[in-house]
Amino acid sequence: MKSSDSMDKRKVPMFYYVIGTIFLAAVLVVCVFSPSNERSVDRLHSDCLCAKGQGTTTEEMEKLHTNISVPPHESNDDNFALLLRKAATDDKRVIITDVNEAFAAPNSMLDLFLQSFHNGDNIGHFLDHLIIVAMDQKAFEKCNSVHPYCYLNEQPGINLSSEKVYMSKDYIDLVWSKVRLWQFTLEQGYSFLFTDVDVMWFRDPFRHISYYADMTIAADVFYGNSEDHNNNPNTGLVFAKPTRKNIEVMKYWREARERFPPMHEQLVYDNIKYELVSKFDLKVQYVSTEYWGNFCQPQKNFTKLSTFHACCLVGLETKFANLKGVTEEWKTYKSINHKS
Incomplete structure (x- = not known):
C-alpha cells in the first residue's frame, strides 16, 4: 500500500511537468505561426521571449506593445x-x-x-x-x-x-x-x-x-x-x-x-x-x-x-x-x- 501511494505521488509532479511542457509548446507554436501582418519580426521575437519567461513587461507597456505593425x-x-x-x-x-x-x-x-x-x-x-x-x-x-x-x-x-x-x-x-x-x-x-x-x-x-x-x-x-x-x-x-x-x-x-x-x-x-x-x-x-x-x-x-x-x-x-x-x-x- 505504501509502495503504491509513493508511486502515485511520484506520478503527480510528472503529470504537471508533461502538462506544462505541452502548454509551453502550444504558446511557441502560436508565436511562430501567427500571420505576418499581425506582428513585426521584432515583436515576434519579443513576445516569444516573454512566453518562455525570459522577459517581463508592465501592464501599461504590454498594452503599448500590442499591434505595432501597419495595417x-x-x-x-x-x-x-x-x-x-x-x-x-x-x-x-x-x-x-x-x-x-x-x-x-x-x-x-x-x-x-x-x-x-x-x-x-x-x-x-x-x-x-x-x-x-x-x-x-x-x-x-x-x-x-x-x-x-x-x-x-x-x-x-x-x-x-x-x-x-x-x-x-x-x-x-x-x-x-x-x-x-x-x-x-x-x-x-x-x-x-x-x-x-x-x-x-x-x-x-x-x-x-x-x-x-x-x-x-x-x-x-x-x-x-x-x-x-x-x-x-x-x-x-x-x-x-x-x-x-x-x-x-x-x-x-x-x-x-x-x-x-x-x-x-x-x-x-x-x-x-x-x-x-x-x-x-x-x-x-x-x-x-x-x-x-x-x-x-x-x-x-x-x-x-x-x-x-x-x-x-x-x-x-x-x-x-x-x-x-x-x-x-x-x-x-x-x-x-x-x-x-
Missing part, C-alpha cells in the same frame, strides 16, 4: 520595399524626400535640390541612397527623367499635384502621407533621414546626428540645448532608427491626428512630444540651426552649415528665389575657400 494595405507595398532594398546603404540607411507636380516642375525646387548635392562638399554619393516620393503622376514622370529611385504615392480621391496653400486640407493630407511611409520604412528594418525638397544640402548632415537618440529632428528655433523639448521642432529634417520603439511612436503620432484634426504632422508632434517621452521613453535630439539652418533663425555661417531649409517662407516662388540666393552664396564661399 495590411500599407505593409504590403512591394514597390516601395523594393526601392528601399535598392537605395539603402550597407547598414540599411536611406534618404527620403517627396514632391508633387508643382515642386517637380522644370527649373524648380526638385532641380535645385538635386543640384545642391553636386554643389556640396563631397556629398554627391548620397544621391545613390535617395528615394524621391512623387505624390502625382506628373511628378513621378519628372522624377524618372532625373533620378533612378522614384516612387508613386498617389492618395485615392486626393489631388496633390498643385502647390498647396499652407494648412489647407490638401496640404494636411500631403504632409501626413509621409509619416505613413516613415513607419513602413522602419518596419522594413531601415533607418531613414527624411528631407523636405526645399532643403539645400551643403555637407553631410549625418555628422550632426547623435546616435544615442531614438530620433533626431531639425529646429525652427534652437535654444541651445539639443535635448530641450522647448526647441521648436521642424519635421522637414527627421532621422529615425528602425526600432520597435520608433515604430510605436510613428503609430501613436499618426493616431494623434484625430485629436488635432486641423493640424499638420509637425504641430501634432509639438503637442504630443511630452506624451511620447513619458509613454515610450523617447530620446529626441534637436539639431542647432548653426548646422541645419533655415530662414526662421538664419545663421548663414558656411563654415558650419550642412543644410539650409526654406521654412518660415510662404509660397513656392518665394522659397525658390531665396534658396537660389543661398545656393549662390555657398558657391561663392566654396570658390574663395576652395575647401570647406
Whole structure:
C-alpha cells in the first residue's frame, strides 16, 4: 500500500511537468505561426521571449506593445520595399524626400535640390541612397527623367499635384502621407533621414546626428540645448532608427491626428512630444540651426552649415528665389575657400 501511494505521488509532479511542457509548446507554436501582418519580426521575437519567461513587461507597456505593425494595405507595398532594398546603404540607411507636380516642375525646387548635392562638399554619393516620393503622376514622370529611385504615392480621391496653400486640407493630407511611409520604412528594418525638397544640402548632415537618440529632428528655433523639448521642432529634417520603439511612436503620432484634426504632422508632434517621452521613453535630439539652418533663425555661417531649409517662407516662388540666393552664396564661399 505504501509502495503504491509513493508511486502515485511520484506520478503527480510528472503529470504537471508533461502538462506544462505541452502548454509551453502550444504558446511557441502560436508565436511562430501567427500571420505576418499581425506582428513585426521584432515583436515576434519579443513576445516569444516573454512566453518562455525570459522577459517581463508592465501592464501599461504590454498594452503599448500590442499591434505595432501597419495595417495590411500599407505593409504590403512591394514597390516601395523594393526601392528601399535598392537605395539603402550597407547598414540599411536611406534618404527620403517627396514632391508633387508643382515642386517637380522644370527649373524648380526638385532641380535645385538635386543640384545642391553636386554643389556640396563631397556629398554627391548620397544621391545613390535617395528615394524621391512623387505624390502625382506628373511628378513621378519628372522624377524618372532625373533620378533612378522614384516612387508613386498617389492618395485615392486626393489631388496633390498643385502647390498647396499652407494648412489647407490638401496640404494636411500631403504632409501626413509621409509619416505613413516613415513607419513602413522602419518596419522594413531601415533607418531613414527624411528631407523636405526645399532643403539645400551643403555637407553631410549625418555628422550632426547623435546616435544615442531614438530620433533626431531639425529646429525652427534652437535654444541651445539639443535635448530641450522647448526647441521648436521642424519635421522637414527627421532621422529615425528602425526600432520597435520608433515604430510605436510613428503609430501613436499618426493616431494623434484625430485629436488635432486641423493640424499638420509637425504641430501634432509639438503637442504630443511630452506624451511620447513619458509613454515610450523617447530620446529626441534637436539639431542647432548653426548646422541645419533655415530662414526662421538664419545663421548663414558656411563654415558650419550642412543644410539650409526654406521654412518660415510662404509660397513656392518665394522659397525658390531665396534658396537660389543661398545656393549662390555657398558657391561663392566654396570658390574663395576652395575647401570647406
